[in-house]
Amino acid sequence: MTHSEIEAITERYENRESAILSMLQDIQAKEKYLPQEALERLGEKLGIPMNKIYRIATFYRAFSLTPKGQHEVCVCIGTACHVRGAQRVVDQINLELGIRPGETTKDRNFTLETVNCLGVCAAGPVAAIDGQYFGKMSPAKVGGTLKKFRSDKKKKEGANGKA
Amino acid sequence: MIPFSIDGQPVEGREGGNILETALDAGIEIPHLCFNESVKPYGACRLCLVEVVRNGKSRMAASCTHPVQKGMEVFTRTEKVLRARKMITELILAMCPGDKLIQEMAKGMGIDEVRFKKEEKDCILCGLCARVCDEVVGANAIHFAFRGDRREMIPPFQGEATNCIACGACVVVCPVDVIRMKEEGDERTIIRWKRTLKMKSCKVCGNYFAPWFQLEKFKEKAKLPKDFYDLCYTCRS
Amino acid sequence: MARLSSPQELGKYRDEILSKRNPDQPLITVCGGTGCHASGCHAVVDAFRKVLQEKAKGNGIGLRVTGCHGFCERGPLVVIHPKMVLYQKVKPEDAPAIFQETVLNGKVLENLLYEHPATGEKIATEEKVPFYQKQRRIILGNNGNIDPTQIEDYLAVGGYRALAKALFSMKPEEIIGEVKKANLRGRGGGGFPAGLKWEQCRNAPSDIKYLVCNADEGDPGAYMDRSLLEGNPHSALEGMIIGAYAIGSHEGYIFVRHEYPLALENIGIAIQQARELGLLGRDILGSGFHFDIKISRGGGAFVAGESTALMATIEGNVGEPRAKHIHTVVSGLHDKPTNLNNVETWANVPVIINEGADWYGRIGTEGSKGTKIFSLVGKVNNTGLVEVPMGMSLREIVYDIGGGIPGGKRFKAVQTGGPSGGCIPESMIDLPVDFDRLTEVGSMMGSGGMIVMDESTCMVDVAKYFMNFLKDESCGKCTSCREGTKRMYELLADITEGRGTMDHLCLLEDLGWVTAEASLCALGGTAPNPVLSTIRYFRDEYKEHIINKQCPAKVCRQLLQYRILSDVCTSCGRCSKVCSVKAITGKQKTKKEKGEPFEIDAEKCIRCGMCFESCKFEAIEVQ
Structure with a gap:
């Protein structure tokens, strides 16, 4: 992120130090993670030491310090989904993609995340991929659901001429 | 001064003070790890728990963060307090089985064996290093990162603590002595924070006495003259 | 729209x-709540929009996307006024028929109606659906x-x-006297009397x-505050403005979870909108009272819902x-007196002011007045948000409303x-x-999550689930909470993985x-509840794991x-295809050959259950 982009974000909150969380959220939304340089620039701009920024950035679940994959697979592990077998869905995704929650596949295609409740309990177990909900999930449905996003990527890459 | 009692003994605490400091001043021993009077009380280790009776109600509370209040009765060795203290010590020992101080405290409380899986950590997460660094030194070099059982005390981005001035305050304040400082030739290193700084030598005796980076920071902060730190502390006095 | 500068203008x-x-x-x-959103209500809205544009331009038939109706299980939900016909599980392709038959001709489409699970009777309106009949929806309505x-x-x-009544x-x-x-007790967890808090703050x-x-x-599994903010945000806003006037506050914050x-x-x-109309900001409705609100976003931390942690986050x-030796009503946000209540509590305030405390007091029980919204979820037929008078029995909620x-x-x-709650057997x-009553039995109201569990729910696993949650969500400051929840999780993992002993129970x-006694805040103070309540009521199930x-x-x-x-297996080979560790072998049948029954290599099996799920002949047994 450039200086002016960071400045645009801090000015949105009148450079208030107390709005640091909102600013970090804006950076996260834009970059899909918190790049170190962006945090350093933010710290300089607001005069907040890095130990404080780093502490906040690692405390909240909303932030990631590593780049996320192209597709974010988010499995709800709220209590309602848990009693309906969400853990088995997570386990199955782990088997299929070889990543645990918080991790990204080597090809940067998928990031697996868990969330404590999406509030869509009626459809549980629920997974959301790139914000699209998939209700009544089961281990058996995992393969087919992920497939759509797998081929998606391949198609795109082909079109872009990438390997 | 605010009068109250600890274990039946009348004591007086200062306005705005806490139970623990009052007890320590009065010679009443309450075990503690994360308290140091040079920084604000934090209440992390929970070892300094006491029972506080006020208006007929009894509650357990950390004595370091509990303000002194007129007429309250504090008990430091009730069955409940001792039970909790022992369990907390066992939990800390399970986390940091190699820490000498914790081993001694545990022994003193009659803990023969740890009933949990032993971990290989050494930091008890009391936060004193970071609090001294922030509140006393003003360097803001390190802090807690992550939360819950993943909490750690580390420099930002887990690398070198680039704000660290290698003053060694954290080394002194660490209750379990796991932050080490090493001096070799013209270099000083705080091993835990991966920070190595070049030292300045005294114009008179030639001894290396403090890191350049630290002296520059101090000069900048206090607006001191350029040659202020040309002499070491011994030669100056 | 110009600012309203008196109650008369309002x-x-x-x-x-109304005249329009x-x-x-x-x-x-069309219900536009997140539950219906997940089941595709936006496509339904688009379909209606298209039909209206094509066939009903200018004849005044309205389309409105509303907040959550609560009956999430049956979404997307559509209600046709004025007869209030309720259609459930509506698909975009149903839109033309609904428009033609119901909107224009007043006929009810049987196939989209809710069917009474016991009698099979088709029910045409919301008020007659059993899910709604026992509810008292004074907040959600x-x-x-x-x-x-x-x-x-x-x-x-x-x-x-x-608001006009309160101000003028x-x-x-x-106002404080009325509350x-x-x-009114706080709906966010502790149930502290709101009026008392307001008074102390004032x-x-x-x-x-x-x-x-x-x-x-x-709270995982609770989403009533979200539904209120999404579906009727002004009700909480109005409550806050009234509260601000009563307390003497001019600055407020709404702290919203970023997942919403x-x-x-x-x-x-x-x-x-409230600001533009002069209902918020300076000189509200010409009363001379001013109050404004900022939104603050959470960062995804359960502990940040604790009042002092929330205030730290806003700072x-x-x-x-x-x-909290000095209460937040005396020294809270920026060390100033701060009054904090949750969304549902604030939304109750306008009702109390409008209807009066006497009316309100007739709903509920001796110690708990009014209604409570629960999210009824888990192993229950009618998942959704329900609002019932305090004191309704669990049986009525789970069976009569939940089906x-x-x-x-x-x-x-x-x-x-x-x-922070517990399991009630x-x-x-x-x-x-x-x-x-909930506290008496070792649980608590919390924010109103109600997760139903059936015989296929393992209570040890549930306790482990919550400890896993809490060890992650604890801020990590207090040794007792951080290490306590972590160690409880470890012990529960031991038990669920076959390494448990009876000593594990004592240690738990x-x-x-x-953990409860030595930790600072309510998160630690209530953290063991899921463990202790399941040990208390389901000790046999723990023993079954430990001993057998x-x-x-x-x-x-x-x-x-x-x-x-082997006698049920048809040798179709399906199980062996889905097995990711190749633990299932056998001889698949072909057109010519009969094949041989398949077998699972217990050594290789990782017990993922994929074979069990994929078998169409119930030939796989779990023990």
Whole structure:
């Protein structure tokens, strides 16, 4: 992120130090993670030491310090989904993609995340991929659901001429 | 001064003070790890728990963060307090089985064996290093990162603590002595924070006495003259 | 729209809105709550929009996307006014028929109606559906009637009348008196009397006082605050403005969980609209009283819902709770007196002011007045949000409203109060649900999550689930909470994986005690509840895991054995294809050959259950 982009974000909150969380959220939304340089620039701009920024950035679940994959697979592990077998869905995704929650596949295609409740309990177990909900999930449905996003990527890459 | 009692003994605490400091001043021993009077009380280790009776109600509370209040009765060795203290010590020992101080405290409380899986950590997460660094030194070099059982005390981005001035305050304040400082030739290193700084030598005796980076920071902060730190502390006095 | 500068102007404006609305005019409302969103309501809205554009341009038939109706299980939900016909599980392709038959011709489409599960009778209107019949929707009710992004809709149902009444015909002390008399207790968890809190905050000496609305609803399985903010944001807003006037505060915050984007959007719109009308900001309705609200976003931390941690977060610090020896009503946000209540509590305030404490006091039980919204979720037929008078029995909620347990399975327990709560066993199903009774049985109200569990739910696994949650969500400051929850999790993992001993149980109880007693905040103070309550009520199930190394609910993977029944197996080979560790072998049948039954290599088997799920012949047995 450039200086002016960071400045645009801090000015949105009148450079208030107390709005640091909102600013970090804006950076996260834009970059899909918190790049170190962006945090350093933010710290300089607001005069907040890095130990404080780093502490906040690692405390909240909303932030990631590593780049996320192209597709974010988010499995709800709220209590309602848990009693309906969400853990088995997570386990199955782990088997299929070889990543645990918080991790990204080597090809940067998928990031697996868990969330404590999406509030869509009626459809549980629920997974959301790139914000699209998939209700009544089961281990058996995992393969087919992920497939759509797998081929998606391949198609795109082909079109872009990438390997 | 605010009068109250600890274990039946009348004591007086200062306005705005806490139970623990009052007890320590009065010679009443309450075990503690994360308290140091040079920084604000934090209440992390929970070892300094006491029972506080006020208006007929009894509650357990950390004595370091509990303000002194007129007429309250504090008990430091009730069955409940001792039970909790022992369990907390066992939990800390399970986390940091190699820490000498914790081993001694545990022994003193009659803990023969740890009933949990032993971990290989050494930091008890009391936060004193970071609090001294922030509140006393003003360097803001390190802090807690992550939360819950993943909490750690580390420099930002887990690398070198680039704000660290290698003053060694954290080394002194660490209750379990796991932050080490090493001096070799013209270099000083705080091993835990991966920070190595070049030292300045005294114009008179030639001894290396403090890191350049630290002296520059101090000069900048206090607006001191350029040659202020040309002499070491011994030669100056 | 110009600012309203007196209660008369507000009344006039309301009349104007109402005069333009004909209650007999057909109106299509589609539930736009997140639950219906997940089941595809937006496509339904688009379909209706298209039909209306093509066939009904200019004839005044309205389309309104409303807030959550609560009956999420049956979404997308559509209600056709004026007859209030309820259609459930509506698909975009149903739109033309609904428009043609119901909207134009007044005929009811049987195939989209809710069917009574017992009698098979088709039910045409919301009020007759059993799910709604026993509810008392004084807070949630308007969710289904209004478009949350239109302040005019809220005004049309009587919105901001309570504010006008409070500002112009009540003194601050009278308002507090009314809230105290109504015995409104905080809906966010602790159930502390709101009126008392307001009074203490009002009496705290300071020029600056803050008001906070906690919408950091972190209990997994609870989403009533989100539904209110999404579906009827002005109700909480109105409550806050009344509260601010009563307390003497001019600055407020709404702290919203970042996982709730629609709630954030809708409350933002609501604040803007209220400001434009002069209902928020300077000189509200010409009364001379000013109060404004900022939105603060949470960062995804359960502990940040704790009041002091929430205030720390608003200040731009890490969400770590601090000692409350001086209450937040005296020294809270920026060390100033601060009054914090959650969304549902604030939404109750306009109702109390409008209807009066006497009316309000007639709903509920002795110690818990009014209604409570629960999210009834888990192993229950009618998942959704339900609002019932305090004191209704669990049985009525689970069976009469919730429609019982799906698949003919046996009810086992209800978990209330989120991670701080406990599990209530079947033997207590007639328990009247209110603040005090829930606490008595070792659980708590919390924010109102009600997770139903059946015989296929393992209570040890549930306890482990919550400890896993809490060890992650603890801020990590207190040794007792950080290490206590972690160690409880470890011990529970041991038990669910076959390494448990009876000593584990004693140690769990010891750890539970120290975690609760020695930790600073309510998260640690209540953390052991899920463990202690399941040990208390389901000790046999723990023993079964420990002594016989078996999980009766067949949940704990490491204790399961999958086996193929050779006499049932058709040798189709499906199981072996889905097995990711190649643990299943056999000879697949072909057109020519019969094949041989398949077998599972127990050594290789990772007990993922894929074979069990994929087998169409029930040839796989779990033990």
